[in-house]
Amino acid sequence: MGAVLDVASIIGAGGLENPIAGPTLQARFAAGLEVRVRSRDGCSMPITALLPDFANLLLGAADESAFTNALSSAVQALGFHFFAVAHHDLRDRDAPVGLEIHNYPEEWRASYAARQLGRSDPIRRASHVWACGFRWRDARDIVSFSSADDAILEDAQAFGIDEGFTMGVHVPGEARGSVSFATRVGMVFPERALLQAQGLGSAVFQVARMIFKTRPIVRREILTDRQLECVVWVGRGKSNWEIAQILGVTQETVKKHLQDACARYQLHNRTSLPLRALYEGSICFSDLFP
Structure with a gap:
């Protein structure tokens, strides 16, 4: 009962x-x-x-305080205690941190940051190659674990963080990220709530991006279909002459399409076009590597 x-x-x-x-x-x-x-x-x-009520609160959150309060309530309704919403560390030490919202013990946060564990964290590594959420104990079946990886999870337990559930999130043009929910040591892991946790996590990351404006929405120029075709073939390593043969147009036409695309994106050379189109979401990696 x-x-x-x-x-x-x-x-x-x-x-x-x-x-x-x-x-x-x-x-x-x-x-x-x-x-x-x-x-x-x-x-x-x-x-x-x-949970729908909690979701509505999250969607209506206007600031960090309202967001974290609503998220804390939703997480606890699922049977978890801790939460973390974060972009992952980039190799560039001077790069912006991005999202970092959590209610982990301050001592664990300080230890994690001081040892720069974000770059080797096995849970984060597993989230980079897994398409859905996973329990932390299952991460060993997703990525190779070392003794140092085991030590990270053991250290977390020493700070009161026991088992968790993490889902990776990746938005082109941004650092990889994840959403994690975890239980305190001594709590029973809520196995029956993982499906709800998966759905909640996806919404949580997007709401956090909007509140903290990690990628402000601005009006950008959109390439034409023909320009995008040319950009894709540039990304596949083709020259203007080769693209002209593939599309059945003149080399000058291809050159004009690429020049116009550079002008719209405010770029100075064709080499940068595929990267910018990926960032804008106009093309995806499968377009470049079919």
Whole structure:
């Protein structure tokens, strides 16, 4: 039997308010027991049924505080305790950090940063090559683990972070990223909530990008279909003459298309065109490597 609560104490007249609070609910999660709520019409339902309300709060968040409060509530409704939304470290030490939002213990954050673990973190590495979310214990089946990798997860446990669930996110033109949810040491891992966690994680990353303006939306020039065709063939290593033969046009026509594309993107040479088109989302890697 789950803990049946009056949903009026969870959803106030003005919307969702402090949906997860108090030691009783946390104790239920820690013991792996189901937590249920009772709607105003008397129907009992699992607390995960409130996730649409949490999602609406996330989508409506106007600042970091509202975002983290809504995310914390949603994560706890799933049976997790910790969350992390982050772009991953770039090899360039001077590159912008990007997103870094979490509620991990400050001591763990400081230790992680001081040792620059973001560049070797096995969970992050696994998220780069896996198409959906995965439990941390399954990362060993995704990427090779070293003794140093095992030590990272053991160190996390020493700071109270136990098992987790991570999904990778990649937006062309940005550093790779991920969303992670984790349990505290002593809590039972919420196996039944992983599908909901997957859906929540995808939305969370996008909302965070919008709130923190990691990639402001601005009006950009759009290439014509013919210009994009030429750009794709440039990306495949073809010369103007070869592109002209492939498309059945003159070499001067190809040159004109590429010059116009450079002008629209404000570039000085054709070599940069495929990279810029990838960044803009006008083409994808499969266009260049069929």
